[in-house]
Amino acid sequence: MIGKTYTTMLGDRELTLETGKLAKLVSGSVTLRYGDTLLLVTAQAREELSTLDFLPLTVEFEERHYAVGRIPGSFPRREGRPGERAILSARITDRQIRPLFPKGYRHETQVIITVLSADGQNLPDVLGPIGASAALSISDIPWNGPTACVRVGQIGGQYVLNPTTEQLGQSTMDLVVAGTRDAILMVEAGAQTVSEEALVGAIEFAHAGMQGVLSLIETMRAELGHDKFNFQQDSDLSLDHVPALTEAARASGLRDALLTPGKKDRGARLKALRESLISAQVPNPEADGAAALTAQLKAAFGKVEKAELRRLILEEDLRADGRNTRTVRPIWIEARPLPRAHGSAIFTRGETQVLGVATLGTERDAILIDDLSADKEDKFLLHYNFPPYSTGEVKRVGGQSRREIGHGNLAKRAIRTVLPSFEEFPYTIRLVGEVLESNGSSSMATVCAGTLALMDAGVPIKAPVAGVAMGLVMEEGRYRILTDILGSEDALGDMDFKVCGTAEGVTALQMDIKIGGITPAIMREALAQARDARLHILGKMAEVLSAPRAELAATAPRIITVKINPELIGKVIGPGGKQIRELEAMGASINIDEDGTVRVFSADGAAAEAVRARIESLTRTAVAGEEFDGTVVKTTPFGAFINLFPGQDGMLHISQMSEERVNTVEDVMNVGDKLRVKIAGIDDRGKIDLVRPELEGKIAPREPRAPREGGERRGPPRR
Template identity: 45%
Template structure:
């Protein structure tokens, strides 16, 4: 067993080590990649027989073993189960980076698997998994066209960091994962804190420098240790069939792409054109009716369709729906259309439409995160749904697809940057749901726009509205290309770039880019970002026209929230034994109360459906944490009888000692003669016992000032007045006036 290890040094960070030849030896390619204490096993396998499909049959699976963190999975079965959201997102990152470099005729089922075997929190595994799978491909017999590498670039306090420990990413203003080849960037995804476009371009240049070094490193591995590459079976070509199709429908397709038809009509027209040419082929030559020829004819037709669409844009600047390259489809924005939701918005851009809703919840509504690499909770959730009717199709409703998970994450990143981090809204759990009602390109960016409007409609004081736009590219050469604004679905499929950009008026908050060409100059990227900014500002104006700012009041159906500081030593009093006190507060007031604490103390966070319930719960908690006033009279209840006196509760959560001599003016032989458990009486707070440190109260001092002339009355302790007497409260005794009713 030959074990080979190669090391890639990273300045001021742990090196990346690649070992192979000693693990997973039945796989076509296998790499053990390590940085710090993080280790990922990456494997490649491809079948020997081709499958009948018109796409590359590639599957990328990334998994995290709980054992990698020294943990046992939760749940009944205690087994690593279906992929979680983090694993799906990492799988998509790697898939989007590597898929474009499989040969177009590759029809062998191929599976790339990356398994996290050891996890060091200082070194994230996602980039290592992508780099390891690219290395495994390079060492395997799968004939990928180019070697790809992946890197993470972070900008913090104006400085850029590449593949640095996790702690550097904390408080970063830019965090991107970038994939590329020696010649070009091919995939970008990440989030930013309203940074200008120039910072994004600078970050990509920094990342590409390391990517180029990593590609050279992997190419040396491939040249030294790689297997011979498979010879791709070239399918038979039919030039006569191709020429016949061009003669039969070439001019018709050229007219179709200039007729500005709606999506459904255009799709039907293309299908009818192919149906006619397919029948004409069979009539022209019986051999052309054979399945293999018809399959080739479908590919030729799709190729011709792509050519005429691209030529119309490059030569005349005419797009499928009649727009010029920089034009945006008509936009309409509506807010508050669902009366019982906490916030809602309908955003329509051409034939793409997103309906977003916002729900405000309590801390108990936070999503619990329990992954091998992450533990905690999440209080901002965005979920993107893509029902089949949005494209006029009939499909079963299943669990969210990988695409839906990916689009949810992108839109969530875009909006997360503008959420309030201080004040009452920092205590809310916020859930945004976007249902795509109609789709013809850029539905994820429509989700960003609809989500921002719905947040403002819900009264969430976001820092600034966020808009998103999808940019495309038709590329022939550096001298002949077109950058497209607000691309359609067909322009995405037939073009050379899908670049989703989201941000505020100030700067970018998230982006996602996939490039399908071998090389894209940075000048083209800068042009795309400039066009995207102009489009974003235009969309923001449309959104402001519908709703200029967040509503001053939240929905009457949304919970109110209020915070009360609690001293450390009184947190237990508010919670009570086994949570008894806090549960009683919630039960009697109909509120939800949570307790948080840090190094400064504790805080009670109250969520209520109305102001009265909020104030009632706040009043109870204040009473528990407030100190009694010397000389003040309180209504008390006897909790326990002792030989020397009684324990009485005279404020919520506060008990005092009523000495037997302080009950009535005359001598009492047995306390049971004058008091019973559960009995209510008035007491006067007279101070703290110097010896025991407990509160002392007096009944006889509360009744007629403790005068002995009240003996006959005092022998039967007087009943308390209805309600407790007023007493001074701190200045914050009532919640401040909120914006809501």
């Protein structure tokens, strides 16, 4: 038999890992099945040492449309670049496995996850990391796993392990957790305003639920795992200079330089100090070996700077900008800085600044989705832009990076839960976060700026949302949690923990650990500290905009909703679309749903009202007893046809025209005459019988129409 299979229960379903059957030339290859979702995961590393000075790891998440029995919707009808969901799924795996590669490992490594089958209920994004962990564990690639990844939902107050897509629709949270035997490595969550304690409980539930998967991978590794290759690691000669350089730097004012206010000024002072120390060690830059020694000293100074910053935090509760570990940077906000945008706001926190812009559009502006999910479109878009000038750099400007997509998705999850339903507010909403300055926590500033822009646009959100990024410095059992981290603290710290929410609870959370993991106790403390910061930020936002504006901006388009009988949709469209083209030529866009909901969209309120009136006229339904000032449009020997409103005529019988006998219709009325009429009745075929209200009770009512054998009765009844 080809291949070997391992199984365990994950939640209420069986998880199967198989190896030795597919892709056997790769270092590590595993197929994973959960329900009818099937993935192939491979791991491979180059033998040659990379020249890069960081871990050259890439993770690819490949969606194949045949997995759901569809042909791609692109013009060439084949898969193109990864979509947003595929990129986010790849990031989940990357963030789980990256911290566990050995320090100094510099071999180019690639993990590829290919979705071969997707059943629509068991989502592949949390299965890919399990497959990657198994593939790396049995490969010859040095890696300190295994890890596992699970999803947790909450339905009726009860946690659910790996909920199906259907169950997620009923859940108050969507929490993805990755971890090892003893610690949590990564958390990603969206929630409907849940408490911090509920999130910690869900994380603990997830950690307990993944233990069976970890045992399964450990068994696979013990039985089938290859010996890990001895990776090449350049000796770090800069370490030899650290002790002496530390002493010299402290004596030359390193502490004061690190505590210089302002990122630019602080950088300039540190650069001057570094060059002074290096010039003392390398007096002749042109001498043999001077360039190599200079490079070593520069690297050593970076280590000294990082170590001193960590010492200040741990021992003195003091950070680079002079704050303690619990203080939020100064905040200033401006609402509606852009005169033509539908909604806009500038949110500045310290040296991080984001311009949030809200744009309202029609249902036609919703983004079309062409991936393996069941969703066809999304009416809420959030785009996060991180230009190089925001950090004072010069770089190539191209398409969105994976980082921008990931940060934008976090902000989107944070805000989506407070948006009104489409029935309440029938607009497609686009938010853009333009990062103008960045010194840490720009994604959280995007949440704040985006919320303010929505309120400025008059979007009736349920509650304002704010976000804050937390950090961690941990050494030898000591630790401090940092509120509102700087860019340098993100680089030197051991955790990046972003929390978003309202005053009532959390709406989104993202955590990445750079060490072996943290305990639930530390996470509980970090969440509590983040809540204090979030409430402070929400208070500052409320000073500028405490609630959504009562009216939409003058530049914002108006949407008017009209409900019509679905059987009358054809009247609005007209033959070949003639009628709807005439309506849109009046200055509006029109969208019609199958249930008869018509949405009229126009930047001109008067034009929208005119179109609505026309639609109501076209689709008006006659009701017995109504009276109209009608116009005679046709006469016949037995009566006259009266137009009541556009598209609707009724018949006034000759016997109902006068108290006296009428010989011919033309003796009483002619085409074009106007008269008051009343609907006496409507038969089952929609034919309308009219009477003259002033003659009611003076002449005998007409006998109801009766179908004649072989056809409808025509002409006056016998007298």
